[in-house]
Amino acid sequence: MPLVSTSNLAVHYGADIIFSGVDLDINERARIGIVGPNGGGKTSLLRVLVGLQDANEGRVARSNGIQVGYVPQHPEMQIGGTLREEVMRAFDQVRLLEKDLETAAQEPNDDAEQAGLRYAELLERYETLGGYTYERAVERMVDGLGLRAETLDSPASSASGGERTRAALAKALLGNPDLLVLDEPTNYLDLKGVTWLERYLTHFAPAVVVVSHDRYFLDEMATQIWEIDHGRMNTFPGNFSKYRVLKGERDLRQAKEYEAQQEFIAKEQAFIDR
Structure with a gap:
């Protein structure tokens, strides 16, 4: 069963059909790149897929319990925190368990056996x-994406757009x-960061849907x-280079079909005019 599927999806703003x-x-394990002209609806499609925007027509079906990581072009950060705190939000559940374990270890309990079972259950989870x-995973991730320690510990409010994007990528x-849904993730990455992200998405990530103008990345x-x-929407198998070949072949075929159709219409009209 697909993680996400759409049926007859449509988005329009007033009379403008996107x-x-x-x-x-x-x-x-899908590895999908979305391309098209600026203003063509790529970001709108991503927002519909992740449930942040309603389609005007059609439906979106998502697998039960699916977890989606979405990074827009301009991520928002919690006011007052640091970039490190933003990244660490990926582990809110783990950090809450740390507090539960600490409490369970210090709590007096008349039933030692029951307390031990409870502690073992928390520890296993x-x-x-x-x-x-x-914590080591965080350090490897931020290093790969090019976030320095001093940047991580500075207020998110003073971070640049690129620093915020890299922190949001790390958290996701x-x-x-x-499913990872990324909107222009390479915009603020240097060559090392792009190469690291390519490797991660190719070998370690779950299903990925990416909007990008970076043909080499795609x-x-x-x-x-x-x-x-x-x-x-047109779909093509393969990477960006394969897409360009297939698109060129399709466009040539359609042009020939159009020429043949026009030639047929002209002959029919000539016959009628006789």
């Missing part, structure tokens, strides 16, 4: 969620969602390309 008739499936390794990736990570063109 896209329509979109039928898509996002399966496990803590280990399953990565409680012993999450560390959250281990079933060549490395995408195995499908979705193209929004004049309000319609």
